[in-house]
Amino acid sequence: MHRSFYKLLAGAAAIALSAPAASSQELTIFWAEWDPANYLQELVNEYEAETGVVVTVETTPWQDFQTKAFTEFNAKGSAYDMIVGDSQWLGSASEAGHYVDLTEFFATHNLTTVMAPATVKYYAEYPGNSGKYWAVPAEGDAVGWSYRKDWFEDPAEMAAFKEKYGYDLAVPQDWAQLIDIAEFFHRPDENRYGIAIYTDNSYDGLVMGVENALFSYGGNLGDYETYQVDGILNSEASIAGLEAYRKLYGFTPPGWSKTFFVENNQAITEGLAAMSMNYFAFFPALVNPATNPNADVTGFFANPKGPNGDQFAALGGQGISIVSYSENQEESFKFLEWFIKEETQKRWAELGGYTAHAATLESEEFRNATPYNEAFYQTMFMVKDFWAVPEYAELLTAANERIYPYIVGGEGTAKEVLDALTADWEETFRKYGRIQ
Numbered sequence: 001m002h003r004s005f006y007k008l009l010a011g012a013a014a015i016a017l018s019a020p021a022a023s024s025q026e027l028t029i030f031w032a033e034w035d036p037a038n039y040l041q042e043l044v045n046e047y048e049a050e051t052g053v054v055v056t057v058e059t060t061p062w063q064d065f066q067t068k069a070f071t072e073f074n075a076k077g078s079a080y081d082m083i084v085g086d087s088q089w090l091g092s093a094s095e096a097g098h099y100v101d102l103t104e105f106f107a108t109h110n111l112t113t114v115m116a117p118a119t120v121k122y123y124a125e126y127p128g129n130s131g132k133y134w135a136v137p138a139e140g141d142a143v144g145w146s147y148r149k150d151w152f153e154d155p156a157e158m159a160a161f162k163e164k165y166g167y168d169l170a171v172p173q174d175w176a177q178l179i180d181i182a183e184f185f186h187r188p189d190e191n192r193y194g195i196a197i198y199t200d201n202s203y204d205g206l207v208m209g210v211e212n213a214l215f216s217y218g219g220n221l222g223d224y225e226t227y228q229v230d231g232i233l234n235s236e237a238s239i240a241g242l243e244a245y246r247k248l249y250g251f252t253p254p255g256w257s258k259t260f261f262v263e264n265n266q267a268i269t270e271g272l273a274a275m276s277m278n279y280f281a282f283f284p285a286l287v288n289p290a291t292n293p294n295a296d297v298t299g300f301f302a303n304p305k306g307p308n309g310d311q312f313a314a315l316g317g318q319g320i321s322i323v324s325y326s327e328n329q330e331e332s333f334k335f336l337e338w339f340i341k342e343e344t345q346k347r348w349a350e351l352g353g354y355t356a357h358a359a360t361l362e363s364e365e366f367r368n369a370t371p372y373n374e375a376f377y378q379t380m381f382m383v384k385d386f387w388a389v390p391e392y393a394e395l396l397t398a399a400n401e402r403i404y405p406y407i408v409g410g411e412g413t414a415k416e417v418l419d420a421l422t423a424d425w426e427e428t429f430r431k432y433g434r435i436q
Helices: 002-009 035-051 062-074 087-095 103-108 117-123 155-165 175-185 205-216 236-249 261-269 329-339 342-351 358-362 373-379 392-409 414-431
Strands: 026-032 054-060 082-086 136-148 193-196 273-279 298-301 313-322
Touching (some): 026 062, 035 342, 054 062, 062 082, 082 087, 087 117, 087 392, 117 136, 117 313, 136 205, 136 329, 155 175, 175 193, 175 236, 175 273, 193 261, 205 236, 205 313, 236 392, 236 414, 261 273, 313 329, 342 358, 358 373, 392 414
Parallel strands (some): 026 054, 026 082, 193 273
Antiparallel strands (some): 136 298
């Protein structure tokens, strides 16, 4: 993946390192246990070489990440100086005083434009549209699509598709084409299926999958500034988006009622589906012949437009925040000043990190570094996220309970589902005093 980008830019973009300075200063960054945390440790080793400040990236398994972080926060512990926290933590962590306010830091360094604006909005700002910032976009991620290029480019398939639908078979430009192509390749008698989408309702898989349709059809989850939901979540546009997602489910492989990122990559590696939804963070495995026998015929594209030209994708990834209880806040600010530099962000991308730095994303070097970087670049300027309020878990639970039976079981209508969910969310917001 980005390793090739690393090779491409090695030497040209390497960060100039000065001799280590004498210092006993140490910083600890807390993150979940996955490859990007390893890349970050490689990056901060260079900060140590440059400044003498020892930075340790401490990790824990994903399933323990939130619990361990908030246990330390609630104890006002100083074990962590910075944390690469999930975007949906912004509300709970900032309202409880766990994160240092970075609003002045953002203004000083013009971060609302230095970083891709959409990533600032969802990784950093809380409340919505408040101009208050609590994290620097660090590990960008979002949902994109992989597809079987050889199926799409087969002359017989292209001719058959053109005859049936009246236009050329190619990467879908909108959701209508996405649905057509999924239908075209859906051939259960050949053990070949149209599409793989998220359906797992254990956490945020299903909801994030639905968001890609709902947002691109012009719908929204509500007004993040006023907490208005009625007329937005259950709008005609949102209803159409949910109906589109339900339609796609009809073209998934059998048994696709509890699937997330692992199964969606398998849909491509095992030759099950023509197209598959997934976070960009999992696409490196699809370009590696060791993990995907179809690597040389796998392509990628950004979430397509909706019927009225709206084009958005569900956000993943995390921002980096300074913990309020850190005894090293001044040094942490110095680290963030180094982290946001363009040369550091280029190096971050070289090592494998998914930068949210606008200039780096826009560079030809980055966009051409992997088969999926162009789609990632396009996506990071059009992301949208779930509610980041402290009660986001209650909202997510209600969404799973309402949406899942409709998507996988065909129960009720999209309007009934979203009307009911609107009532659920309004009740939650009344309970927490956000609306009357």
